Amino acid sequence: MNNAWTIEFTRIVVVVAIAILFGLVSGYWMLAILVPFSVYVGWMLTQIRVLERWIRLGAKNSLAPDSNGIWQLIVQHIVHAQRKNTERKVRLSQMANRFEAIIAALPEATVVINANREIELTNQASFTLLGIDKQRDLGQKIDNLIRDPAFHALIESPEQNTQVEIESPIDNLKTLSMNCVDFGSDQKLITARDVSQRIAVQKLRKAFIANASHELRTPLTVIAGYLELLESEVDIPEHIRRQITNASHQASRMQKILDDLLMLSKLEEKGYNKRSGVVVDMASLVEKLVADFRKTRAKGTHEIIMNVDHSLQVKAVESELYSLCQNLLSNAVKYSPKGSVIHVKWEKAPEGSPVFTVTDNGEGIAPEYISRLTERFFRVNVNRSRQIGGTGLGLSIVKHILENLGGYLNVESELGRGSEFSAYFPRYRAIDESQVAQNVQVLKPQEEGFREIS
Ligand code: ADP
Numbered sequence: 001m002n003n004a005w006t007i008e009f010t011r012i013v014v015v016v017a018i019a020i021l022f023g024l025v026s027g028y029w030m031l032a033i034l035v036p037f038s039v040y041v042g043w044m045l046t047q048i049r050v051l052e053r054w055i056r057l058g059a060k061n062s063l064a065p066d067s068n069g070i071w072q073l074i075v076q077h078i079v080h081a082q083r084k085n086t087e088r089k090v091r092l093s094q095m096a097n098r099f100e101a102i103i104a105a106l107p108e109a110t111v112v113i114n115a116n117r118e119i120e121l122t123n124q125a126s127f128t129l130l131g132i133d134k135q136r137d138l139g140q141k142i143d144n145l146i147r148d149p150a151f152h153a154l155i156e157s158p159e160q161n162t163q164v165e166i167e168s169p170i171d172n173l174k175t176l177s178m179n180c181v182d183f184g185s186d187q188k189l190i191t192a193r194d195v196s197q198r199i200a201v202q203k204l205r206k207a208f209i210a211n212a213s214h215e216l217r218t219p220l221t222v223i224a225g226y227l228e229l230l231e232s233e234v235d236i237p238e239h240i241r242r243q244i245t246n247a248s249h250q251a252s253r254m255q256k257i258l259d260d261l262l263m264l265s266k267l268e269e270k271g272y273n274k275r276s277g278v279v280v281d282m283a284s285l286v287e288k289l290v291a292d293f294r295k296t297r298a299k300g301t302h303e304i305i306m307n308v309d310h311s312l313q314v315k316a317v318e319s320e321l322y323s324l325c326q327n328l329l330s331n332a333v334k335y336s337p338k339g340s341v342i343h344v345k346w347e348k349a350p351e352g353s354p355v356f357t358v359t360d361n362g363e364g365i366a367p368e369y370i371s372r373l374t375e376r377f378f379r380v381n382v383n384r385s386r387q388i389g390g391t392g393l394g395l396s397i398v399k400h401i402l403e404n405l406g407g408y409l410n411v412e413s414e415l416g417r418g419s420e421f422s423a424y425f426p427r428y429r430a431i432d433e434s435q436v437a438q439n440v441q442v443l444k445p446q447e448e449g450f451r452e453i454s
Helices: 003-026 029-056 070-105 124-130 149-156 196-231 238-270 282-295 318-334 382-387 394-405 433-438
Strands: 109-113 119-122 162-168 171-183 187-194 278-280 303-308 313-316 341-348 354-360 408-414 418-424
Touching: 003 029, 003 070, 029 070, 109 124, 124 171, 124 187, 149 162, 149 171, 171 196, 196 238, 238 394, 278 318, 282 303, 282 313, 282 318, 282 341, 282 354, 313 318, 318 341, 318 354, 318 394, 318 418, 394 408, 394 418
Parallel strands: 303 341
Antiparallel strands: 109 119, 109 187, 162 171, 171 187, 278 313, 341 354, 354 418, 408 418
16 A cells, blocks of 8 residues: 555544544544544545646646645646646647658648548648649638649549649649549548659650651652562572562561551550540451451461350440451461461450450460560560561550550460460440440441551
């Protein structure tokens, strides 16, 4: 038992002793008990009152009541809790200051909004990039300050950590990459980064590739024409003819690379558009393409088994769809041995997305290369690809076509066993028979052979 309790018990013992003594001396036991205990209870009440007043006035350490026994112990506990509380408050306010200093120093514009989209916190970079003023705009709705629909879609989207690129609301020469994440209770953290320089370099690179390809095309066509003319000459020595044939072969390879590069830059320029395209009868397009392959590139070498759903059509751009299917099918022919079987499918995947699949049992691709297949000029075996007329741009074109339509390419492959390339289109692009009947005119693939794009 500590000292405070000993004092308290001593007090009680003294009160009881006085009561007994007084009772024995006077014989008035009732009075003998009542008086000392009333004094004790009165004293207790006074202590409680003093304590209550002290707490009410802020429980300041300097004004702590001067007491002993249990009352002193209580005062000590309160003072201790008070000190702990003050220390915690100081720590919290230091943390808050440090957090604010970090946010202020961030080079990225940082804005916190609440469930009503009102600005709760912002930093200096938000002023430079978004024009949001810390003093003026706190409590304002962010919708009034950034009006770009892409930004509104970003903050409404349930997806986390998605990004959009928008023009700065205060400087139309700046492009900002905006990011939005949920945090706390219904709050959102919005960040914006200036990506103008990257966009400018990208534009420059795209323009250079497009211009260079365009400029090279005409002289190359002339060279190819002359080479063809020379090849048809009858009285040239055989060793020179071989060289001309080789040069002519290289010229057509260069033409194909330029065509692919031009197509890629057009696709990049076009970008994603949810509403692009018309209803295309994909089943007929695939049938026509397969018939073409059976007569030409796969003739006598590969068996193509086709399975297409005629009731499934897709809203897309016909020439792009053709290029996509043709690239995947020609790769299957190029990279699988003679005598092998290729499966071509056009169907609705279980989750409702239209999907075009080409499966081969050819050489397959090692897992470490799969993620790189759609990079420009990436080839697993460069020499081999060159020999068989590859440009290394086919899958890059396929990826861009699908991205522009909102779809994606899925590749599954096993080295030595074969590959499966699946082009997934978004569900909203699927058009079934009933819609076609009451809707738009279906674009049939042209009757005569398709133009080869890649
Ligand atoms: P390429 O013109 O070289 O075929 P692509 O972009 O179409 O260029 O393909 C890139 C690389 O991916 C190819 O060089 C090849 O190594 C690999 N590839 C593509 N399709 C297949 C396939 N069906 N089987 C095995 N490898 C493939």
